[in-house]
Amino acid sequence: MSEEPLQVVQITTITRETPTVRTFSFSPGFSFRPGQFVMVTIPGIDEIPMALSRADAITVQRVGDATGALFQAGPGDKLGIRGPFGNGFPGKKGTLAIAGGVGAAPLRPLVMKGCVDCLLIGARTADELLFIPELSRKSKVLPATDDGTTGFHGPVTGLLGEIPLSEYTQICICGPEKMMKAALHALDAAGMTRKSYFSLHRYMKCGIGVCGSCCIDPDGRRVCRDGPVFPGDSLLHSELGKYTRDASGRRKTV
Ligand SMILES: Cc1cc2nc3c(=O)[nH]c(=O)nc-3n(C[C@H](O)[C@H](O)[C@H](O)COP(=O)(O)OP(=O)(O)OC[C@H]3O[C@@H](n4cnc5c(N)ncnc54)[C@H](O)[C@@H]3O)c2cc1C
Ligand code: FES
Structure with a gap:
């Protein structure tokens, strides 16, 4: 295979x-x-x-x-x-990155390469925030926690209203689908989806575009082969944030 x-x-x-x-x-x-x-x-x-x-x-x-x-x-x-x-994120300087939970993992190398000027990073609690000391040495870091134990009290997307979005060359995002859906709506309202890139974490079997288990509606793009990073404007009318699929291909509500 x-x-x-x-x-x-x-x-x-x-x-x-x-x-x-x-x-x-x-x-x-x-x-x-x-x-x-x-x-x-x-x-x-x-x-x-x-x-x-x-x-x-x-x-x-x-x-x-x-x-x-x-x-x-x-x-x-x-x-x-x-x-x-997969394709990975475009490696441009002057990036705004938005991470939720373990979504910080794929964004970490982009920060460490010096591409990210500002990172919004969210988790349920302060002790679930990932890589903060190391990432803070390379980028401005604004944390958010669901329980308010540090930083902004609420979802990381709640910080978007405080950010001058148009000043960044691109916006790169990875996190739980509900968070990415909220980010997509906020960026759409700000007219910024063309400059945004979302990394999807979907169920996968082959990882190389053969089995079809990672296809997303409505156009059947494969997360493993065509992604996992997709431009925001291409996801506006997709299944992102609505449902995912399990190992047998059945839909699961997000
Ligand atoms: C491109 C890509 C990159 C990923 N990078 C990371 C990473 O850096 N760190 C990390 O911890 N995880 C990452 N994931 C998610 C990871 O693959 C799953 O969490 C893992 O496959 C779960 O396996 P499991 O057998 O432990 O759990 P399962 O028994 O398969 O599932 C347990 C629970 O996790 C959910 N789940 C299963 N697969 C996924 C998935 N792909 N995304 C979200 N929820 C899932 C299930 O719905 C179920 O509720 C990534 C996924 C993709 C597609
Ligand atoms: S995991 Fe098989 S096509 Fe993507």
């Missing part, structure tokens, strides 16, 4: 980022563009898509079977990796 050979990597270190998120560093690393992803085989369990948060790392939120099994792994354990796949 794979157009990229499966490469075996060894976990070198595991960093506890937040109570639910860990970064798994491995060797060897990969050459990649910010926003690209890899298909990660957890031996005996499953193969799942993960953004590269560094050339040699993935940053994982524990949500189910495969991510739960990965959290049992330790340094020295092996993973299979195919990729990197």
